[in-house]
Amino acid sequence: MSTEEMNVKGKPLFGKDNNPSNILPQKLTLESKIKFRCHPGVRCFTACCGGIKIILTPYDILMLTRRLDIPAHEFLQQYTLPTYLEKTDMPGVMLKLREDDNKCPFVTPAGCTVYTDRPTACRYYPVGMADFHEGGTRDGKGNEVKGEDDKFYFVVKEDHCKGFEEDKEWTIGEWRADQGVDVRDEMNKEWLRLVMRRKSFGLQATLSEQAKRMFFMASTDLAHFRRFIFESSFLDTYEMDEEILAKIKEDDIELMHFSFKYLAATLFGVANIKIKEEKVKAKIEQIKQRQDESVLQSIREYEELKAETARQKAESPIK
Ligand code: SF4
Ligand code: SF4
Numbered sequence: 001m002s003t004e005e006m007n008v009k010g011k012p013l014f015g016k017d018n019n020p021s022n023i024l025p026q027k028l029t030l031e032s033k034i035k036f037r038c039h040p041g042v043r044c045f046t047a048c049c050g051g052i053k054i055i056l057t058p059y060d061i062l063m064l065t066r067r068l069d070i071p072a073h074e075f076l077q078q079y080t081l082p083t084y085l086e087k088t089d090m091p092g093v094m095l096k097l098r099e100d101d102n103k104c105p106f107v108t109p110a111g112c113t114v115y116t117d118r119p120t121a122c123r124y125y126p127v128g129m130a131d132f133h134e135g136g137t138r139d140g141k142g143n144e145v146k147g148e149d150d151k152f153y154f155v156v157k158e159d160h161c162k163g164f165e166e167d168k169e170w171t172i173g174e175w176r177a178d179q180g181v182d183v184r185d186e187m188n189k190e191w192l193r194l195v196m197r198r199k200s201f202g203l204q205a206t207l208s209e210q211a212k213r214m215f216f217m218a219s220t221d222l223a224h225f226r227r228f229i230f231e232s233s234f235l236d237t238y239e240m241d242e243e244i245l246a247k248i249k250e251d252d253i254e255l256m257h258f259s260f261k262y263l264a265a266t267l268f269g270v271a272n273i274k275i276k277e278e279k280v281k282a283k284i285e286q287i288k289q290r291q292d293e294s295v296l297q298s299i300r301e302y303e304e305l306k307a308e309t310a311r312q313k314a315e316s317p318i319k
Helices: 058-068 072-079 120-124 172-179 181-201 209-220 222-231 242-250 252-268 277-315
Strands: 004-006 033-035 080-084 091-095 127-131 151-155 169-171
Touching: 033 172, 058 072, 058 181, 058 209, 058 252, 072 080, 072 222, 091 209, 120 127, 120 181, 127 172, 169 172, 172 181, 181 252, 209 222, 209 252, 222 242, 222 252, 242 252
Parallel strands: none
Antiparallel strands: 004 127, 033 169, 080 091, 127 151
């Protein structure tokens, strides 16, 4: 059983292992209370927006590109650095800190310039969520089982953060609602599950380079993924409902959710997208042909060997 924490600013998106000492050893629920407030008046205002690693989820990237009104490829180039997710071989991106002061590119002395569209990790701080079964747990029949009991919350209390000295009291549930975390959780859920599933396989199983490229493209650049759906052989290969196709043509959120489904199918063999019957038949025929060819090849080799042996025997002086 593994415990996965996610989305705490300044920590790896899903892990506590970099700095466990700042996590208070208390398992909290949505009803637990915390005393905390962050506002421009605190002495440490924006102190937590530097020297950090903020992994971006596909939804974070979508929201930030909309906010900045630039295409994803431009955003990736200007504001991100490549990284690997959760000590797996799955490629992702993190915010690129400014060279001169090692701070987030969106922070100013007056605060966050993209505040209402800030990434998931920024919203979580200082309350993290742990989920014992983030990668998905299955019962004896292979069906996914997941209960609310699997989740709990925890607080990260770092010395530099003076928000804990403020007089505002919240339940964890109220704090999360205020920060818009629930919406993000819903948007990120399936993507996180892909990463956790990959992590649970360990390094003995490797992803092909093509699979990694597809994961990166679908996770970071939805416009590119849309071109892949509508301008490649995708539609010749998969059976797609017309209604879903119409939605993903226009709606980025629908497209993002579909990309998670597609990745689950291609990376982990989840049977959620159907391959066209004729494609399956053609593939079987191709495999059969290859097998037939290798049988013919071994017959040929056997016949050649037989002929060679007979020739050597005929030429041998010893009869
Ligand atoms: S996105 Fe905003 S809240 Fe997050 S680190 Fe940057 S400035 Fe701070
Ligand atoms: S109070 Fe904490 S969260 Fe707010 S700016 Fe200071 S360090 Fe960051």
